[in-house]
Amino acid sequence: MIPLLLLLLVSFTSCGAQNAAADEITNLPGVTFNTNFKQYSGYLNANPQGTWKLHYWLVESQGNAATDPLILWLNGGPGCSSVGGMFEELGPFYPERDGNSLYENVFSWNKVANVLFLESPIGVGFSYDTSNASNVMTDDDTVANQNYLALIDFFTNVQPAYANRTFYITGESYAGIYLPTLAQLLVQGINNGSFPYKNFQGMAIGNGYMNVKYLTNSLVLWSNYHGLIALEDWERIKMFCCNNQDVDKCNFYSHLNTSDNLNFVSDGSVCGNYVYQTLTDQSPPWPQNQDPYNFYQDCYAPLPTTSTSSPMINFIKSHPNIAATSPHGTASILWYDSTDSQRGFSCWNGGATYHYLNTQLVQAALHINSSWQNTVKTWHGCNGPIYGSYKVKYSDTTSLFQYIINNVKIPNFRILVYNGDVDTICNYLGDSWHIRDLASSSNMKSQPRTPWTFRNQIAGYVQRYTGQSSLTIDVLTVKGAGHFVPNDRPGPALQMIANFIGNIANYSTATGIDVTPQGPPPITGTTPSTTMTTTTTTITTTTVTTGAGAASSSFLLVAISAVLLKKLF
Template structure:
C-alpha cells in the first residue's frame, strides 16, 4: 500500500514538473499584474526530437483548471503565432519602445486557455537542432509536424490538458494548416493514436482555403469596392467572360504563379485587364493596405515603407523598415517626440478606445517592429526559456520568416478533400467556425463563403438563413452569420458557422477586438449540437476592469475613470 501511494506521488510530481518547468516566472517589461499563468517552452515535432517547436500558453483568466484549450496558428506560410499573441489576440501588447508590455483587454484567454504553436519548424523560435536557420517546409510536412507537436503537448509537455475539451484556430494560411490537422486528429482519435479524444471544433479566420476561389472572388470584390470604373468592368466582362455569369466565371485561367500562392495576370489581354483587381499592391500610386482596405497609417514617411512593386506577391507589413532615424523622430503636435502612447499615460491600456471601433494609436502600423525588438531581447529570450542552442545558430526572431515563404510551394490549392474526409469520418458531434473580416483583400470573405457553400453541398448539409449578429448589450451590428448543418453517416451532428465581422480586415482580433472575443468565447462554450447565438454576451463581459499596474494598490478603478483621468491630464 505504501509503495502504491509513493508511486502515485512520484508520478504526480513528475507530471507537475514537466508542465511547470516552462512556467514564465518574470516576464520582462510587464506593466500590469497578470491574474493568469503563462508558459513558454519546446515540444518535439518529430520522432527523433531534432525538430523543436516552440510554444507559448496563456492560461484562462477565468477558470484555467476547467476552461477549454484553444490552439492558435498564424499563417504565412512562415509567420509566427507569437505575432498573433503580441499583435492580435493575446493578453500582452508591446509598447512603442519595444521594452514594455501593456494589457490587451480583449485577449482571447478571457474564458479559454490559449496555446500558440510556432509552426512550421524554422518559424520564430522553432528550430532544427541539426540544420541552422532551417527553412524547408511544405503542406504535408507542416501537417505532420503539427500533429506530432500537439500529440506530445498532451502526452508529455502539459499532460494536465490531456482530457480537456480543445479546439483548433488560426488565420490566413492556417486555412490550409487547420483542415489538414483536423483531418489527421480525427483519424488519430478513431484509431486510438491521438491522446485527447475531446476535440470539438475548428475555427478558421480569413482562411486561405481555396486559392483559385479566392482569386476569382477578389476580382469581383475589387470591382465592387471602387477599384474599377464601370467602363473598365464592362470591358472585363465582355472581353473575358464573354457573356457568361461573371459571379461564377473562372478568371484564374488568365493568371500564372511560380509557387501556387501568389498569382499575377498573364500576358493575355484578360490577364492584363484583371491584374489591377487581383493584386493587393496593384501599383505604387494605389497604396492601400492589403490586410485591411480601409486601414490607414497616415504619416507614411514614418509608419510605412513604400508599397512593393506590382509583383502579385503578398507582403507582410513592415512599419519602420527603411525609414531614417530623422524621420522616426518626427514631432507630434503638443506631444513631442512620438513614443507610441508611453508619454500619454503610465498605463497604455487605459487609452484603448472601447467606445468605438477606432484603433489604438496606430498600433497596427508599428507593432511588428516593437514586437521584434522585444522578442529579440536577450532578457526576454531567457525568460521564455529559449535555449543557447537556438541562439548559437545565429537565429533572430521575425514576425514572418521570408526564407520559408520564398521556398514554400503550396501543394493543396483547395482544402475540400480535408473537410469532406473529416466530416465523413467524425463519430462525435463537431463544429466549424469560418469567420472573415469583410474588408480583407488577402483572403476575402466572398471566396471563403463560396468555398464553404461547396463543402456544405458535398456533404448534404442544410442551409440556414443569413442573419445579423450583434456585439454587447448596445446591439452594435458586428456582422452576419449563416449556419450549415446536418448529420453524417455515423450519426454525428455537423455544424459549420459562416460568419463575417463587419469592418475587420485580415487580423480580426485586432481590428474588431470586442466582437472577436465575444465570437470565439461563444464558439468554445457552445452547447454541443446546438446553434450558437453569437450575439450572446454571457460568455464575455464587455464592461472590462483593467488589471492593476505593477506597484499599484487598487484594482477597482474602472476604464471610464481611467480615461477621465487621462483626459484631464492632457487638457491641463
C-alpha cells in the same frame, strides 16, 4: 499514412517526461499590469528524433484554468509566427511602441480559454532544427505532421494536465490549410487509437486561404464594388473574361499561371492582363499606401512619439467623465494619425514585437534554447526562405473538409469560418463560396443568414450549415475588420470565440465575458517607457517595414505574388 503515424507515436512517446514547472514563465520583463494567470514557454518535439523543436507559449485562462478548454492558435504565412499573433492580435500582452514594455489586451482570448501559441513550422520564430538551423524546406503535409506530433508531446510529456481537456484548433490566413490538414490527422488518429486525446471538439478558421480559385474570383468582384476599377475597365473585363455573361460566375482565375500555387502571373491573354492589373500592386488600381490587410486602415507617417499608456491616458481611463469636466479631456486623447480605435497599433506593432522578443532578458524568461541563440540568433515575425521554398499541395481544401465531415465521430463537433469583411487578402466572399459548395456536396442544409451583435451594435452576419449528424459549420463575417480580426475588432472577436467554444449558436450572446472591460491598474511604481526605438512606419502594398526592420502586421502571409497577396518581405 496510418501505419507511419502509429510508428511515430510509439517512437515519440518513449521520450522521458518533462516537468511543466520548468517551462513556467515566472518573471516576464516589461509587464505593466498585474497578471492573474500562469504562462509557460518551451519546446515541443515535432519528430521522433527530437531534433525538430517547435516553440510554444501557453497562457492559461483568466477564467477557470482548470476547467476551461484549450485553444491552439496557428498563424499562417506560410512561414509566420503565432507568437507574433499573440502580441499583435489575441494574446494578453500588447507591446508599447518602444518595444520595451507590455500593456494589457483587455479582450484577450485567454479571458475564456487556455491558449496555446505554436510557432510552426520548423524555422519560424524560435522554432528550429537542432541538426540544421537553416532547414526551411517544408510542405503542407510535413507541417501537419509536425503540428500533430507536437500536440502529442504537449499532452503526453510537457503539459499532461491538459491530457483530458476539451481542445480546439484555431488560426488564420494560411492556417486555412494548416488547420484542415491537422484536423484530418486528429480525426484519423482518434478513430484508430493512435492519438489518445479524444476531446478534439472543432476548429475555427479566420480569413482562411482555403480555395485559391474562389479567392481570386471574389477579389476581382470585391475590388470593383469598392471603387478600385474604372467603369471602362470593368466593361472590358466583363467582355474579355466573361463574354458579357454573368460576372458572378466568371472564372478570372483560369487566366492566371502559376508554378507553385503561391505566385501567379497573367497567362498573356487580354483577360489575364486585366486580372493581374486589378489584383496587383504593379499598376493601378492599387495605390502605394493602400493596406491590403484592411481596406480602411490608414497609417500616416511620421507617427507621434506619445506612449499609448501615458499618464494622461491612464488618468482619463480611470476618470470616464473627464470629457464632461474638462474642455481638453477628449481632445487630449484623440489620435489624428490613424483612423482606427487603437491609436495606430497595427501600424507599428510588428516593429515593437520584434524589438521586445529579441531582448536577451525576454528570451531568458521564455527559456529559449542557447543553441537557437547561437545559430538562428534573431526572432522574425515571418521567415522569407520558408515562404520562398514552400510546396503547396492543397490549393482547394474541399477533400480535407469532406474527410473530416464524413469521419468525425465526436458529438457536437463544430467548424467556424470567420472573415473580416474589408480584407483584400483572403476575401469573405471566396470563403463563403467554398463552404457553400462544401456543404452542398456533403448534403448539409443552410439556415438563413442573420446579423449578430456586440453591445447592441451590428457586429457582422452569420449563416449555419447543418448535417445529418450533430456537426455544424458557421460562416461568419466581422463588420469592419480586415485580415487580423482579433486586432481590428477585439471585443466582437472575443465574444465570437467565446460563443463558439461554448457551443452557443447565438453569437450575440455575451454571457461569460465582460464587454466593457476597464483593465487592471498599473503595477505600483511602474511607469511605461515612452522612448521610441522605432520612429517611422512605411507602408506600401508590397512592403511593410519599421525602423526595427520587422514586418508590421505581417505574421500571416498567404501570397499570390502580386495577385492575392502583396508580399511583405
